[in-house]
Amino acid sequence: GSNVPQTRTPDAHFFTEVRYKGTKTVAITPDYSEVSKLSDLWLHPKQGTDAAVAMAMGHVILKDFYFGGNGRPRSAYFDDYARRYTDLPMLVLLKEHTLAGGETVLVPDRYVRASDFNGKLGTPNNAEWKTVAFDEHGKVVMPHGAIGFRWGPDGRADEGQWNLESKEARHGNEVTLKLSVLEGTDPSDATAKVGFPYFGGVPHEHFANNEQGDVLVRTVPVQRIALGKEGEKREALVATVFDLQAAQYGVARGLPGELAAKDFDDNTPYTPAWQEQITGVRRDQVITVPRQFAEDAEKTERRSMVLI
Numbered sequence: 001g002s003n004v005p006q007t008r009t010p011d012a013h014f015f016t017e018v019r020y021k022g023t024k025t026v027a028i029t030p031d032y033s034e035v036s037k038l039s040d041l042w043l044h045p046k047q048g049t050d051a052a053v054a055m056a057m058g059h060v061i062l063k064d065f066y067f068g069g070n071g072r073p074r075s076a077y078f079d080d081y082a083r084r085y086t087d088l089p090m091l092v093l094l095k096e097h098t099l100a101g102g103e104t105v106l107v108p109d110r111y112v113r114a115s116d117f118n119g120k121l122g123t124p125n126n127a128e129w130k131t132v133a134f135d136e137h138g139k140v141v142m143p144h145g146a147i148g149f150r151w152g153p154d155g156r157a158d159e160g161q162w163n164l165e166s167k168e169a170r171h172g173n174e175v176t177l178k179l180s181v182l183e184g185t186d187p188s189d190a191t192a193k194v195g196f197p198y199f200g201g202v203p204h205e206h207f208a209n210n211e212q213g214d215v216l217v218r219t220v221p222v223q224r225i226a227l228g229k230e231g232e233k234r235e236a237l238v239a240t241v242f243d244l245q246a247a248q249y250g251v252a253r254g255l256p257g258e259l260a261a262k263d264f265d266d267n268t269p270y271t272p273a274w275q276e277q278i279t280g281v282r283r284d285q286v287i288t289v290p291r292q293f294a295e296d297a298e299k300t301e302r303r304s305m306v307l308i
Contacts, residue, residue: 001308005034012038024296026289028053041289045279046207052200052278055270057290059249059261065294067251075298082179084166087111088242089133089177091140094222097195105195105217106237108244114142116227116236122170125153130169133240134178140225141168141175179242181223182253191255192237194220196248200269200278210277212269218247219258 005012016038019025027039030047045053063069065078082088091112098104114120115127121142123130129148135141145164151157161169168175181190196218201211221243228234246253250268252260261268264287268274272283297304 003029003033003035004307005038024292026293041285043281043285043289045281048204049207049275049279052270052275053281053286055249056272056275056283056286057293059251059270060264060272060287060290061294062246062249062251063264064291065298066246067253070291075294077298077301078294079179082242083177085164086241087131088240088245089143089179090131090241091133091225091238092241092244094192094194094237094239099195099215103217105193105215106220106222107195108239112140112225112227112236112238114148118229118233123148126151134181134223135168136176136178136184138178138184141177142170143167143175143177144169178240180221180240180246181238181243182221190222190224191219192222192239193217193257194239194244194247198269200274207279208277210267210269210274216250216259216269218250218260219255220244220247221255 002008004015015025015035019040024041025039026041026043027033027036028043028045028050029036030044032042032044036042043053060069064072065075068074093109093112094106095109096104097107111131113128114123114130114132117140120127121130121132121140123142126148130142130146132140132142143165144167145162147162149162149169166174166176194217195215198212198214198216201209201213203209220239222237222239224235224237226233227236247258249270250259250261252258252262259268261271264272264283266273267277272286275281275286276283293304
């Protein structure tokens, strides 16, 4: 997205000077462009395949820093950051979908919102714009920070209510959100088969495709909750964004029947080996770069940067 010496000329000196301070720079670009020669490492995926590189890097980071890959303990910094500042703990509704072959699977639908519950979880306004999550005790809570907290009942800015805080909005209590419904439960308690669309198998004239079927059916931890008003109650299956993301990336978690990667050399979407066939980038580079990028972010508490 940014060929620094050519498209961001005023910033080019920062890019070169920072290397004298110990920064490692990596250029990901198909062509040997101006920025390539200023970097420590040049990754050159075939044109149009950079998304495959990015997915494989995400797979490595999730596996190593959240699920104990490479003998590494779970990153406390990443864990805390994800719970407090991202939508990863938020709940998503799952709905049934029939595939072309007649098989019925679940697919992600939309966020669960305060408006889905009886009493709208006590919120006076904008309930359809306020997302929910599970707290550490498994109770549905409405944390601060959703867009619905930005405005008050009269349409004016709701001062302070839209800040991202580890507090549930109803009583203002400190809360730790669950990233996964598996936390504090048996992994075999409740799982479901969820379908994710896959586009890496589409034939292309300029790079190799990697056929895996049009839909990846993967195992996701789920939980059943009650929604609706009194007298109209219904049950719904939900999953956290984090659990859906881990399944999407094909990270193995020991769940029954999961379509997940045994290791980084497994040709399962979205591993380093999987991307190598499509992009031409060596898998060892797509393991090393994200590991170092994430390790730096963990040690410095955020000082890794992607220039776009």
